[in-house]
Amino acid sequence: MTGCSHHAPVPTPSLTPNLADLYSQCRRGHTLPQTLYTSAAVFDFEMDAVFTRAWLQAGHLAEIPRTGDYITVQLGKTSVVIIRESESVVRGYFNTCRHRGALLCTSDKGSARRLVCPYHQWTYDLGGNLIFARNMPADFDPRQHGLVPVHCEVVAGVIFIALSDDAPDFAEFRHQLEPMLAPHDLENAKVAHSVVLPEYANWKLVMENGRECYHCSARHPELLTAFRDPTEDDYFDAQPDWMKDFEAVCHANGLVNGPAEGAWFDILRFPIKDGVESLTLDGRLACSQLLIPSGEGNIGTLRWATEPNAFSHALRDHAFSFEAWPIDVGTTHVRGKWLVHKNAVEGRDYELAHLTALWNATNDQDKWLAENNFKGVQGRGYVPGPFSVNDEKKVIDFVNWYLDTAQRCLRF
Incomplete structure (x- = not known):
């Protein structure tokens, strides 16, 4: 499912020489210099250098x-x-009217036969074409004023x-x-919450926190009721018998386990605790x-x-997704979504409190951890x-990816 053409060029960020020097002085294997976490100028640079040049998980077909x-x-x-144009086509557009730039869609979600600007009622069809603009001159060409599209890809129900x-190229991801996620049939799921x-x-502190379990034993008692703490038992390299049994069960179910790694992605199926059926507080199925x-x-x-x-x-019974959307240098909106089978009925097949707890x-x-971290990072000390x-390897990978991406932009 794709729908994209004539994409907007990436703006070239306006950089001061000391910003380039700052990135070159970063020490690999360490947290970043204070300015990279606290500077509004760095944040503005990142929006172009990092986020505009990345594939962003933005939602689900559900x-x-x-x-x-x-x-x-x-x-x-x-x-x-991001809008469903037809059963087989999903499109994305910058949410900006081509008349005077007002937001077209002012809510987080909705449904519309046409996209109508709330300011002067310029109207676009679901393909992004301008189909109504009142009282424009005779030489006005609506074909030159369609919505500006963004690239949109859907894989196994994820947008x-x-x-x-x-x-980067999307094909390898x-x-x-696709073969690892498709058995979970998220195309026939619904968002329960x-x-x-x-x-x-x-945002980097939010993502650094989400890339490691070094803090889990001290800060996440609920998560560790079901989640195996990888810092206590290196079960991937050591391959204990129970890990071999887990891989055999997955193979018998026709599932691919991975790992699959690329420059910007990491995919792996791994076991949860013995006697636990799902990632819930009591270990029982959520749905x-x-x-x-x-x-x-x-x-x-x-x-x-x-x-x-x-x-x-x-998992076998539900899915959970975490998306981090930077708003400004010190604000990040985290979107959490719980998906279950589309035919599941709340109160019969699942209880929302049990699913989400x-x-x-x-x-x-x-x-709390990310906000506390941000407070400390801003101080003189x-x-x-x-x-x-060992325990923050994925954080190191994330920071290295971030530095490589930023420095690649600086070279060009």
């Missing part, structure tokens, strides 16, 4: 099941609308957008994720109407993470510190 359904996402000062032509959690911290109804045994959770803004989990608790704890090579 959020726009019918023609005309749409969602909007906010990235810094930029709003994007990704890219705001420029400079994003699709090739890796979603939240937007404002975190008053720099009796299963996403993967056939097969037997504990297939754990499939986790995929994409730079710079997301990670998700898909584990990740609600975890997200609230991570909000902050000096970049070293990461744990």
Whole structure:
């Protein structure tokens, strides 16, 4: 499902020489210099250098099941609308009228047969074409004033957008994720619940926190009722018997485990605790109407993470996604979404409190951790510190990706 053409060029950020020097002085394997977490000028640079040149996980087909359904996402000062044009086509546009720039869609989600600007009623069809503009001169050509599209890709029910032509190739990620995620049938899921959690911290601290479990034993008791703490038992390299049994169960269910890694993505199916069926506080299934109804045994959770803004989990009974959307240098909106089978009925097949309790608790704890981290980073005593090579490896990967991406932009 795609719909994109004539994409807007990436603006060239206006840089001062000391910003380039700052990136070149970053020490790999360590946290970043204070300015990279606290400077509004750095944030503005990142919006162009990092986010405009990346694939951003932006939602699910389950959020726009019918023609005309749409969602909007906010990235810094930029709003994007993602809309279902037809059963087989999803399109994304900058959420800006081509007349005088007003926002077209002013809510997080909705449904429309046409996109009508609330200011002067310029009207666009779902393909982004301008079809009505009142009292314009005779030489006005509506074909020159359609909505500005963004790249939009859908893989196994998950929607990704890219705001420029400079994003990396999507094909390898699709090739890796699709066979691993497709059995969970998210194309036939629905969003049972979603939240937007404002975190008053720099987006990189939010993502660094989400890329490690070094803090889990001290700060996430709810998560560790079901989640295996990878810092206590290196079960991937050591391959204990129970890990081999887990892989055999997945294979018997026809599932691909991975790992699959690329420059900007990481995909892996891994086990949850013995005797636990799902990522819930009591370990029981969150929903009796299963996403993967056939097969037997504990297939754990499939986790995929994409730079710079997301990670998700898909289990036999439900899925959870985490998206981080930077608003300004000290504000990040975290979107959490819980998906179940589209035929599941609340109160019969699942209870919302049971479905959401584990990740609600975890997200609230991570909000406090990221905000506390941001407070400390802003102080005079902050000096970049070293990461744990073993327990913060994914954080190191994230920071290295960030530095490589920023420095690549600086070279050009």
